[in-house]
Amino acid sequence: MAMPVSWKKRLKNLLFIDIKTVAGAPSYDELDERIRQQWSQKISYFQNEEHWSVAKWYDNRASYYAEYGKIVCIGIGGLYWDEEENVFLKVKTLANDDEEALLGEFINIIEKYPPSELVLCAHNGKEFDYPYLCRRMLVHQHQLPATLRLSGRKPWDIPHQDVLEMWRFGDSRHFVPLDLLAAVLNLPIKPLELTGDQTSLVYYQKQGMAKVREYARSSIVTLVQVYLRLLGAPLVKDQHITRLE
Secondary structure, eight states: OOOOHHHHHHHTTEEEEEEEEEESSSSGGGSOHHHHHHHHHHHTTTTTTSOOOHHHHHHHHGGGOTTTEEEEEEEEEEEEEOTTOOEEEEEEEEEOSOHHHHHHHHHHHHTTSOTTTOEEEESSIIIIIHHHHHHHHHHTTOOOOGGGOOTTOOGGGOOOEEHHHHHHTTOTTOOOOHHHHHHHTTOSOOOOSOOGGGHHHHHHHSOOHHHHHHHHHHHHHHHHHHHHHHHTOOOOOGGGEEEOO
16 A cells, blocks of 8 residues: 555654663672762662662663663664655664764764754654663764754654653553553554663663664664554564665
8 A cells, every 4th residue: 555645744854763772881899989989879769679789780880871781783764665655664773882983874874864854753753762872972082963952942842752751641640561552452563572671781781782773673673564553654674674794
């Protein structure tokens, strides 16, 4: 089924992204003393939830926070159409142990788009991916690209999209993992092999950058199909998905 022109126009400059984050250091003991003290203080508020040591809390949760974690991989996806109006998806990943270089590469990509036209889309992007990217860019003294200069803007003035927000329907307390959302919507997609809290372990203890990249690629495919289903648009056929490095 051909996609209506209205859908194509809406999706033309939409870039799907998914960041994969890990703890900023291989272990709590390898942290800078100031950061280690701050982490211990932060976790003191949560230790009653799990009987974990401060070090285990770091291994399992540091990647969630831009102040204690870092980005090692960014999945990117874009839609395009052939002459017969069939929709295709191209997925690629940026990965680098050097976060500063990784973010620079990502900035170069998004700055190729007119900032007034580019729209990003992620799952929980407004509370995780977008602010995390901005914070880590500033840590490395990168100038924020125009499309990510979000500080001080009203929520309704931010053009970027978020499939979790679409699913919430105004219920800001409701959180649903991307994989669960795909299952609830009965999408013909394989379950994701990792979860966010496993990424750091795979990266540091199993030297698993290749697995992290595959996780990012799979996440983008799931993200795109969930987004299209929520719009009521046709899904991308599996044979029309190109997975690049």
